[in-house]
Amino acid sequence: MTLPDLGPLWLTLRLAAVTTLLLVFLGTPLAWWLAHTRTRAKAVVEAVTALPLVLPPTVLGFYLLVLLSPNSALGGFWLSLTGTTLTFSFIGLVLASSLYSLPFMVQPLQSAFEAQGLAPLEAAASLRASPLDAFFTVATPMAVRGYLTAIVLTFAHTIGEFGVVLMVGGNIPGRTKVISIQIYEQVETINYAAAHGLAALLLGFSFTVLLGVYSLNRRFPVHVG
Numbered sequence: 236m237t238l239p240d241l242g243p244l245w246l247t248l249r250l251a252a253v254t255t256l257l258l259v260f261l262g263t264p265l266a267w268w269l270a271h272t273r274t275r276a277k278a279v280v281e282a283v284t285a286l287p288l289v290l291p292p293t294v295l296g297f298y299l300l301v302l303l304s305p306n307s308a309l310g311g312f313w314l315s316l317t318g319t320t321l322t323f324s325f326i327g328l329v330l331a332s333s334l335y336s337l338p339f340m341v342q343p344l345q346s347a348f349e350a351q352g353l354a355p356l357e358a359a360a361s362l363r364a365s366p367l368d369a370f371f372t373v374a375t376p377m378a379v380r381g382y383l384t385a386i387v388l389t390f391a392h393t394i395g396e397f398g399v400v401l402m403v404g405g406n407i408p409g410r411t412k413v414i415s416i417q418i419y420e421q422v423e424t425i426n427y428a429a430a431h432g433l434a435a436l437l438l439g440f441s442f443t444v445l446l447g448v449y450s451l452n453r454r455f456p457v458h459v460g
Contacts, residue, residue, distance in 0.1 A: 242409060242412070243412045243417040244414045244433075244437075246325075246409070246411075246413055247414040247415070248394070250413060251391075253329050254336060254389065254393045255336075258340040259340065259382075259385075259386065261340075262344060262385070266344035266345040266347075266348060267344075269341070287336070292396070292398025293398045293399075295334070296399040296400075296401065296403055299330070299399065299402065300403055303327050303331075303403065304320075304322055305320050322404075323407060324404070324410065324411070325410060327411075331402075331404070332393050332396060335393075336389045339388040339389045340388075342385075344381050344385050355377065359372070394414070400415070421433065
């Protein structure tokens with residue numbers, strides 16, 4: 236039996252890891268702001284953040300393809316700076332995946348921060364803790380369950396992406412060919428045995444990751460004020 240090419244699997248894991256790490260840094264301040272702001276713009280920002288949940292992946296992928304193309308301001312600047320395009324590249328996949336998975340990082344974190352209330356932060360301030368110190372020593376430990384949920388959902392969601400990555404990255408082996416595209420390619424060529432092997436591998440891996448994270452999540456006690 237011919238073993239399936241595992242290159243797309245490693246590329247997928249790399250994409251999911253980079254995207255998740257990037258969104259931890261970008262999603263945390265956005266979720267914190269959404270949890271505490273009282274501005275009327277909050278509803279607009281929440282709606283924009285949640286768009287990938289309801290927008291068809293091909294629609295989002297099309298607009299990202301236009302935004303990142305060499306003919307756009309962003310894509311043209313990147314091309315002049317690096318000599319490479321954002322479209323049909325790994326960096327382009329990271330940008331597209333980050334936008335597509337943004338709500339899976341932001342919403343659990345926002346809920347975790349909102350559940351804390353202001354009392355713990357006010358108590359930290361009364362002990363002369365700076366806002367930044369209070370965030371890292373009080374708010375972050377209290378939001379550990381939110382972080383675990385956000386990380387696992389973002390990672391798993393990125394692994395399963397198809398429409399967005401296909402539109403932005405295409406199907407270039409070693410550069411943009413992720414496992415979801417590889418499975419589709421095997422099905423399209425009626426190679427169901429290879430498709431089944433890859434799908435079963437991805438299913439088993441995803442289930443193991445989810446089971447491990449949620450089991451670990453149950454061990455963390457709920458922090459109250």
